[in-house]
Amino acid sequence: MTAVHLRINNVNVTAESGMTVLEAARNAGINIPTLCYLKDVNRSGNCRVCLVEVKNGRTLLSACTTPVSEGMEVFTNSERALRGRKNTVSLIMSNHNKNCLSCKRNQNCELQKLAEDLGIRDNKFEGEHTEPQYDDFSYGIVRDTSKCVLCERCVETCRKVQGLGILGLENRGFKTIVAPVYNKSFMDVNCMQCGQCVINCPVGALTEKENISEVVKALNDPNKTVIVQTAPAVRASLGEEFGNPIGTRVTGKMVAALRRCGFDRVYDTNFGADLTIMEEGNELLDRVQNGGVLPMFTSCSPGWIRYIEYEYPELLPHLSTSKSPHMMFGAIVKSYWAKKTGIDPKDIFVVSIMPCIAKKSEIMRPENKTAEYVDVDAVLTTRELGRLIKMYGIEFNELPDEEFDQDLLGDYTGAAVIFGATGGVMEAALRTVKQQLDGKKLEKVDFEACRGMAGVKEAEVDLNGTKIWIAIASSMTCAKPLLEEVKAGKSKYTFIEIMGCPGGCVNGGGQSIVSSRIKNGPLGYGYKDLRMKALYDEDEACTLRVSSDNPQIQKLYSDFLEKPGSEIAEELLHTSYSPKEKYHIFD
Amino acid sequence: MERLNQDSLKTIDEIVERHRNEPGPVIVMLHDVQDSLGYVPFEAMEKIAEATGTSVAEVYGVVCFYAQFTTSPKGKHVINICLGTACYVKGAQALIDQTMALTGTQINSTSEDGIFSLDATRCLGACGLAPVCVIDGKVFGNCTKETVTAEINRIKAAEKLA
Incomplete structure (x- = not known):
C-alpha cells in the first residue's frame, strides 16, 4: 500500500492507494452523506448522493466510487457540490410517494434524514411516478x-x-x-x-408485516387470557426504539411496559430455551450413542429452517426435531400451564415478542400445531413492540424495572439468555450435555470458543473422555461450506449450530434498525457486539447457568413431561420438516 | 403454463454446458436459448443461474432489461420493424399497421395461431436503408407496404393459411 496525499475541504489527508474518496474522508473525520452505500455490502454508486467536487473535474463525482489520487483536491461542501447533492435528493424524492406520516419508517428513514439535513423545502421535480x-x-x-x-x-x-x-x-x-x-x-x-x-x-x-392490531384485539377481549413471552435478544435492542444507546439492556422496563399494555402474564422465552436445550441435548446424546444421523443441526432459527427446506432438502434428517424455544413455550402454555391454572386452552392467546421476521411464518407451519390449537397466536418484532408501547402512551424510559412472572414458567438460566447471540445455543447445549455426561456440577460453564461475531467458529470439546468437533455458523453464506461438507459426507463435526442472521438473533430482521450512518461509521458492525455483550452480562449475572439446573424445568418434567424425548414431549415439543418447492411461478 | 418438454430441457442443458466456462456466460447462454427455443423459459433461467452462481432474479433482470429476450414463446415467423428515428420518419408506422392488419398480431406480441410475431425494434443501425424491416432474419431495406404484404402472403401460402 502506498500513501496518497490529497486535500479534502482544504485539510491535508493521507490515504492508502485504492481507497475511495468517501473512505479517505471518513477516516479523516469528514462525513459525506450517502444513501446507497453500505460498508462491505453495497457500493453501487447509483444514488449519486455522495457527489463531491474535485478541482479541475469536469463533473461532480460520486465519492463512494472515485479512487483517491495524489494531489487531488476535493470539496465536499462547495456550492456546486451542495447544489448537485440537493438536486439528486430532490430527483429521488420526485419518484417517491412521500407518505411519511403513515410510513413505518417515519423518523427513522434515511431519505427523510437527507432531505432534512440538506434543507430541501419544495418538491422541485414532482412529476410522473x-x-x-x-x-x-x-x-x-x-x-x-x-x-x-x-x-x-x-x-x-x-x-x-x-x-x-x-x-x-x-x-x-x-x-x-x-x-x-x-x-x-x-x-x-x-x-x-x-x-x-x-x-x-x-x-x-x-x-x-405488522400484527399489532391482532394483539390489541386480543388484549381487549375479556374472554382471552393473553400471555406474552419475550425472546432473549429483544431486551438488548428494544431500548434503541426509545433513544437509548445500542447495547442498553432493558429487561426490567420491557416487563413493566408489557404489564402496562395489559398482558395477563409476562414470561420469558428463556424458559422455552432451557426446555429446548433439554430436548435438543437429549436428542444429540441419543444420536451420538445410538448411531443416529450426525452431524446434528440446531433448529431454533426459522429462517434457517426455511433455507434448508428449499436449498438442502437432502440434509433434513440432520436437523434436530426440537421446536424452537418460543414454539415449545407456546405448546407448554396451552397444555401444562392451562391444566395447572384451569384455563381452557382455546381462551389462551400467546404472543411472542421476537427479534425475528421469520417467526411470523414459523407459527403458521401446520407441523407446529398441537391438537387443535396453534402453539403461538401472534408474533411481534422488537420494532412492533416499540410501536405498541408508544401507541399505549407509555413513557418507556421512566418505567421502573419489574420482574417477569415467576409462576410455573418463570425461572430461567444464563444458558437461555445467550441463545440470542451466535454460538449461544451451542454453548448452552454443551453446558447441559457436559454436566450430564460428567455426572457432576460443571465448574467452568464458559465455552469461549463459541463466542464472538465470527461468521464461522469451530472447537473440539471433551465430553467425558469423548472428543467431538462442533461448529457454529450464522448467515447462509457462512453456513454453506459446512453444508456442502455434510452433503459430501466429509464433515468432521458432531453438532452444528446454524443461525439465519449474521451474528444471530441480536442482529435479527425484527430488531431495531441501525442506520447506515452507524454501520458505515467508526462503530461499523460493532453494534452487534454491543447487543451481544448485553446478553453475556445477563448470563453472568444469573445464579443458575446450566439449563438442566432450572428448578421449574425439573418440575415440568417430573409433573408432566416425564423425561426428555418421552412420548408426550415428542408430541408437544418436536416437529417435522419437508422439502419445499423453490418457485411457484406458474400457479 | 405447462412445463417444458424433455427436448427443450436437453437443449438448455447443452447450451449451459457449452458456455459454462466462458467470461460473461449469462448473456451468451440467454442468446443461445432465445435463438434455439424462440424464448427464454423459466427453466432456462434456473439452469443458467445455477451454472453461473447467480440467482434467477438476477438472470431475469438481464432478460427483462434487453428487448431481444422474451419470456413467452415467439411465433414461427418473426417480423421486426425498426422504429428508430430515421425509419419512423420514413413511414415505419404504416408498415406496422399493415402487418398488424394482415397477421392479427399486436406490437410486441404473437398472433393467436402462433404463426406470426411482430416486434417494434430500436434502431437496427441501417438508417441508410430506412424504413427497415427484418422478416425471419432477412433484412428488407427501403421497405414498403407492398414488400411487407408480399412477404406475409408468401409465408401464409407456405403455411397454407390463405
Whole structure:
C-alpha cells in the first residue's frame, strides 16, 4: 500500500492507494452523506448522493466510487457540490410517494434524514411516478416499490449475506423496480424471510408485516387470557426504539411496559430455551450413542429452517426435531400451564415478542400445531413492540424495572439468555450435555470458543473422555461450506449450530434498525457486539447457568413431561420438516 | 403454463454446458436459448443461474432489461420493424399497421395461431436503408407496404393459411 496525499475541504489527508474518496474522508473525520452505500455490502454508486467536487473535474463525482489520487483536491461542501447533492435528493424524492406520516419508517428513514439535513423545502421535480407494486402476501415481509429508491442495498444484502439473491432489478429505465423473479411475491419464491433486506432498507420500501392490531384485539377481549413471552435478544435492542444507546439492556422496563399494555402474564422465552436445550441435548446424546444421523443441526432459527427446506432438502434428517424455544413455550402454555391454572386452552392467546421476521411464518407451519390449537397466536418484532408501547402512551424510559412472572414458567438460566447471540445455543447445549455426561456440577460453564461475531467458529470439546468437533455458523453464506461438507459426507463435526442472521438473533430482521450512518461509521458492525455483550452480562449475572439446573424445568418434567424425548414431549415439543418447492411461478 | 418438454430441457442443458466456462456466460447462454427455443423459459433461467452462481432474479433482470429476450414463446415467423428515428420518419408506422392488419398480431406480441410475431425494434443501425424491416432474419431495406404484404402472403401460402 502506498500513501496518497490529497486535500479534502482544504485539510491535508493521507490515504492508502485504492481507497475511495468517501473512505479517505471518513477516516479523516469528514462525513459525506450517502444513501446507497453500505460498508462491505453495497457500493453501487447509483444514488449519486455522495457527489463531491474535485478541482479541475469536469463533473461532480460520486465519492463512494472515485479512487483517491495524489494531489487531488476535493470539496465536499462547495456550492456546486451542495447544489448537485440537493438536486439528486430532490430527483429521488420526485419518484417517491412521500407518505411519511403513515410510513413505518417515519423518523427513522434515511431519505427523510437527507432531505432534512440538506434543507430541501419544495418538491422541485414532482412529476410522473413509476407504477407501484405492493406485496404483503408473505407472512413477514411487505414490499412497497412506491417508496423504493433503487439503492440495491436489499439486493446485495440477500446476495452477499444469504447467498440467495431473492431480489433483483427488473425492467429498465423509469420502469425499473426491485422485485423477486417475475415480480412475484416473497411467498412464491425461496425467500427465507430473515428480514436482513428489511433492516438494510434505507426507507419504507421493505418492512415487516405488522400484527399489532391482532394483539390489541386480543388484549381487549375479556374472554382471552393473553400471555406474552419475550425472546432473549429483544431486551438488548428494544431500548434503541426509545433513544437509548445500542447495547442498553432493558429487561426490567420491557416487563413493566408489557404489564402496562395489559398482558395477563409476562414470561420469558428463556424458559422455552432451557426446555429446548433439554430436548435438543437429549436428542444429540441419543444420536451420538445410538448411531443416529450426525452431524446434528440446531433448529431454533426459522429462517434457517426455511433455507434448508428449499436449498438442502437432502440434509433434513440432520436437523434436530426440537421446536424452537418460543414454539415449545407456546405448546407448554396451552397444555401444562392451562391444566395447572384451569384455563381452557382455546381462551389462551400467546404472543411472542421476537427479534425475528421469520417467526411470523414459523407459527403458521401446520407441523407446529398441537391438537387443535396453534402453539403461538401472534408474533411481534422488537420494532412492533416499540410501536405498541408508544401507541399505549407509555413513557418507556421512566418505567421502573419489574420482574417477569415467576409462576410455573418463570425461572430461567444464563444458558437461555445467550441463545440470542451466535454460538449461544451451542454453548448452552454443551453446558447441559457436559454436566450430564460428567455426572457432576460443571465448574467452568464458559465455552469461549463459541463466542464472538465470527461468521464461522469451530472447537473440539471433551465430553467425558469423548472428543467431538462442533461448529457454529450464522448467515447462509457462512453456513454453506459446512453444508456442502455434510452433503459430501466429509464433515468432521458432531453438532452444528446454524443461525439465519449474521451474528444471530441480536442482529435479527425484527430488531431495531441501525442506520447506515452507524454501520458505515467508526462503530461499523460493532453494534452487534454491543447487543451481544448485553446478553453475556445477563448470563453472568444469573445464579443458575446450566439449563438442566432450572428448578421449574425439573418440575415440568417430573409433573408432566416425564423425561426428555418421552412420548408426550415428542408430541408437544418436536416437529417435522419437508422439502419445499423453490418457485411457484406458474400457479 | 405447462412445463417444458424433455427436448427443450436437453437443449438448455447443452447450451449451459457449452458456455459454462466462458467470461460473461449469462448473456451468451440467454442468446443461445432465445435463438434455439424462440424464448427464454423459466427453466432456462434456473439452469443458467445455477451454472453461473447467480440467482434467477438476477438472470431475469438481464432478460427483462434487453428487448431481444422474451419470456413467452415467439411465433414461427418473426417480423421486426425498426422504429428508430430515421425509419419512423420514413413511414415505419404504416408498415406496422399493415402487418398488424394482415397477421392479427399486436406490437410486441404473437398472433393467436402462433404463426406470426411482430416486434417494434430500436434502431437496427441501417438508417441508410430506412424504413427497415427484418422478416425471419432477412433484412428488407427501403421497405414498403407492398414488400411487407408480399412477404406475409408468401409465408401464409407456405403455411397454407390463405
